[in-house]
Each structure stands twice: as structure tokens, then as C-alpha cells.
Amino acid sequence: MSYLLNHDDLESLLLGACFFGSGGGGTLTSARSLLAQFHAGDYYPRAQVRVVSVDEATDGDTVMVAYLGSPVAINGAHFPQGPVGAVIAVRERLAREKRTLSYLAPPESGALGFLVACLVAAHLGLAVIDADGAGRAVPSLPQLTYAAAQISPRPAFLVSQSGLRVELDVEPSEGENGAQSQRQDVATIIDQMMRPIVSQADFKQFGGLAMWIMAPAELARALPVRGTLGRALRLGRELQAGRLRSADELVNYLALQFDVRARPLFPQGTFVAAEAESRNGFDLGKITIRAGDRLCTVLYQNESLLVWDSSRSSPICMAPDTISYFVEGDGQAVYSNGDLLLPDGTLNPALLQRKVTLLGLEANPVLRERNGLILNSFMQLLNTIGYLGPYVPLTGNASTAAGSAA
Incomplete structure (x- = not known):
């Protein structure tokens, strides 16, 4: 069943997600810096986020959104411009194909991973799926269930806070998305290519990432680790x-x-x-x-x-x-x-x-x-x-x- 999160709910969510993040998933410091700006106004039309289950996400396509890079470097961000820019790039690409982007999926369990998906969804009028790609935070893309489920990683967009957009469309040697082993290799290659990019001056060690565009029929295998936002929210409330x-x-x-x-x-x-x-x-x-x-x-x-x-x-x-x-x-x-x-x-x-x-x-x-x-x-x-x-x-x-x- 879908539910809404407000500002206070997101603070609870951060605490629970931090515990499940295995020491990573972004810092509470960076997440709270972003959350401090979450109120209805010019950037966020409504200070609420709708969360839906995997089974409810049937009205359009989904994409995974995240910050990629050094958690410490992200600490000074106040708005998720990079992730928003990356999701807009995906939405524009799907629109050209007469498809609709309706949902965002977090990459992993972690304070920043969950919050970024929620804030981008609030800014763009989308919903967030109550699941993620690991149930913990991970250091690299091949460690997520999206890669293991062989979801096509093409295209992948990486966008800096200042709006510099990089599109990676790694084409395998067999077919549009490659054989099974090549799809896995493509996710690894994209991860290895993105790390040096975020080290460039314009990115300052981090950027917004959107990849793994999924039709409703792909969600069941892409997101077997479910209910993770809900459990983080409940644990966070107990801790608070x-x-x-x-x-x-x-x-x-x-x-x-x-x-x-x-x-x-x-x-x-x-x-x-x-x-x-x-x-x-x-x-x-x-x-x-x-x-x-x-x-x-x-x-x-x-x-x-x-x-x-x-x-x-x-x-x-x-x-x-x-x-x-x-x-x-x-x-x-x-x-x-x-x-x-x-x-x-x-x-x-x-x-x-x-x-x-x-x-x-x-x-x-x-x-x-x-x-x-x-x-x-x-x-x-x-x-x-x-x-x-x-x-x-x-x-x-x-x-x-x-x-x-x-």
C-alpha cells in the first residue's frame, strides 16, 4: 500500500537507513544538509513524497537515481541538482520514445541513497518505490540487484551539481544490450568509467547518476529486496x-x-x-x-x-x-x-x-x-x-x- 512521507518522516528515515547502510550510503551530515531545504516552495512544489510498493508501480517506467562519489564531498550540497538533472535526461529520452517516467528507485539502503530518491521525486512529481538494490549500501554498481538481474544499463547519465551532463552508452559486441556476461561487463565498465569522471574539477568528487531504466514487467526481478524504506522509517522512529x-x-x-x-x-x-x-x-x-x-x-x-x-x-x-x-x-x-x-x-x-x-x-x-x-x-x-x-x-x-x- 502506498504512503506519504513528510519532512519529519524523512528525518526518521535517515536514521534507520544509516544503520542499515553498513557504514556507507552517504553521511547523515550530507543528507541533513539536503533535508533542511525540503519545504514547499519554488524548488519543491509539495513537501511530501509518495512511496509505492513494487507491485503498485505499474503506471509507467522506473529509473534508479543516486549520488555517485565521495560521501564527504557531498556534505555541502543543499539541493540535489545533479540527480535531478540526470533524471530529467532520462525523462526526455523516454518521452522521445513515447514512454512515461513515473517512479524512482533508490540504489541501496543508506541515508543519502533513500533521501536523494525522495527529494528528486518530490521536485519532479514522481513516486519512490519501497525497495532498493541491496538492502545495504555498496561501493560499486555490479553489487546491486539491477546488475544481477541483467537490466540494461544503457543509457546512463551522470550530471554535476553545476549541470555538466555526461551520457555513457556502452555498446556490447552482441545485440542491442549484449549477452548475459556482457551485460554484467557493461555495468562494471560504466562504474569504472564514472569514477575518474567524478574526480574531474567540474564534478568535485561526486555527481548525480540515473541508470537502469525499467518497464513495469522488469521490476519484480530487478528489486527482490523490498520494503526497505518502510523498515528504515520504523527503526528510525524507534531510535528518535x-x-x-x-x-x-x-x-x-x-x-x-x-x-x-x-x-x-x-x-x-x-x-x-x-x-x-x-x-x-x-x-x-x-x-x-x-x-x-x-x-x-x-x-x-x-x-x-x-x-x-x-x-x-x-x-x-x-x-x-x-x-x-x-x-x-x-x-x-x-x-x-x-x-x-x-x-x-x-x-x-x-x-x-x-x-x-x-x-x-x-x-x-x-x-x-x-x-x-x-x-x-x-x-x-x-x-x-x-x-x-x-x-x-x-x-x-x-x-x-x-x-x-x-
Whole structure:
């Protein structure tokens, strides 16, 4: 059933989406900068967003819309001009084909990913679909269900905040959209081509992306991970109301309300250090948590990808499983990697005295399919940060029992 979101609803949505984003999906800082301008006026005709289910999205075509680039670089944006420009380009292309763009789909679960889709929809009078391409945030396009479902990525539009438009129409060697392997390759090629583009001066490390245009008949296979905006909204409301005060309460809530299995990865500890740099549209870094004599290190590329425990000889959690922070005490309880840092890349000192629990959430089965495009893409990414072993799912990792030592 469709429903409407107003300004207050979107603030709740951001908090829940941040938790499910595995440390990425954009920062709360950047999302709130955009949300602060969300009121009825010249830019937004109405300060409401209509959300529909996959089954309800039958009155026109859908396109995925997002910001692509460094979450920290996006922090200063006040209006989603780049994503709006990219969606307008898609709408114009479809109009020439006598087709109508009616819906937007978020790329992933994350504060910025959900909010951008909502704000662009509000500006252009479209609706947002209550689903996304992963149920967590991801660092690259081949890790989304749109790519795994072999939705044609042609054309793809990337638009800067100032309006510079780039169209990528990568033509495969077989047919209009290519054979199965080539369609997957095209999504990878587009991702690899876009990263250097957003590094150019006109883009300033980020841009608005619109790609994967879908007819109603394609949505069922493109969006198997559903109800993700709704669950983020509900969790966010609980967090705002202060009804989840501990990691145990949160774990129980996730299990009872969403059948999401979460578990502590490391004993409750404190943040002690952070390192970060922005390069090729990514924020690269690591976060360190201490509990007694043990150190926990989270490695991330926008999103958290790998967790090491100093008492273990192998990682205790890895993507595509989700890695999330829950910080107890007064104040904000959930953070992305970028939100933990000051503008100079150092750890926010306000967090040093607060207790944090690192939680692992089992990924949706479509992300863990053996030899599937999504899992293979994650494993290739893990290889680049030094992990050369196999994927060990959260449920199969004996080291995920918090507090146990080898």
C-alpha cells in the first residue's frame, strides 16, 4: 500500500537507513544538509513524497537515481541538482520514445541513497518505490540487484551539481544490450568509467547518476529486496524516540520486527582512532575500536567491508554482510563512517567517551549467491584491500560470538 512521507518522516528515515547502510550510503551530515531545504516552495512544489510498493508501480517506467562519489564531498550540497538533472535526461529520452517516467528507485539502503530518491521525486512529481538494490549500501554498481538481474544499463547519465551532463552508452559486441556476461561487463565498465569522471574539477568528487531504466514487467526481478524504506522509517522512529537504548534491545527489535538476524561482532568498547582519504570518488579508511587489550579494525571503501579482531587470525565479518555501529548514551545512536569523522579526517572527540557495539547483519540471500555477480564483485573488492580468502558468511563464522577469544 502506498504512503506519504513528510519532512519529519524523512528525518526518521535517515536514521534507520544509516544503520542499515553498513557504514556507507552517504553521511547523515550530507543528507541533513539536503533535508533542511525540503519545504514547499519554488524548488519543491509539495513537501511530501509518495512511496509505492513494487507491485503498485505499474503506471509507467522506473529509473534508479543516486549520488555517485565521495560521501564527504557531498556534505555541502543543499539541493540535489545533479540527480535531478540526470533524471530529467532520462525523462526526455523516454518521452522521445513515447514512454512515461513515473517512479524512482533508490540504489541501496543508506541515508543519502533513500533521501536523494525522495527529494528528486518530490521536485519532479514522481513516486519512490519501497525497495532498493541491496538492502545495504555498496561501493560499486555490479553489487546491486539491477546488475544481477541483467537490466540494461544503457543509457546512463551522470550530471554535476553545476549541470555538466555526461551520457555513457556502452555498446556490447552482441545485440542491442549484449549477452548475459556482457551485460554484467557493461555495468562494471560504466562504474569504472564514472569514477575518474567524478574526480574531474567540474564534478568535485561526486555527481548525480540515473541508470537502469525499467518497464513495469522488469521490476519484480530487478528489486527482490523490498520494503526497505518502510523498515528504515520504523527503526528510525524507534531510535528518535529513545526506545532502543542498548545493542541487545536493538538486536531483539530487528529480529521481532523485520526477521533480521544481527549479532555483536566484538565486545562493547570505545572508538580510539580513524584514518580516511578521498580518492576516485571513494572515501577510503579504517576505524579502530578498543575493548580491553583487544583492538577491532573496520576497513571501509565508503561502506564497511571487513572487520578484524586483534585476537583472531581471520576476519570476523566481511561484505556482503552488513557492518553497523550502535553507540549508547545520550545523543545520536547510529553513524556512517563519514559521520564519525571531523572535516580534517580525524575521529570526532565527542565519541571517545561513549560505548560502541559493532553489529553484523546477515546479508539478503540474493547478495550471497555463490558464483553470482554480486558476491563475486564483493570478493574482488575485498581482494584489493588485502583479503584473499573465501567468503565466510556471518552465520558460519565462529568468531562472531562477542567476547570470545581464540
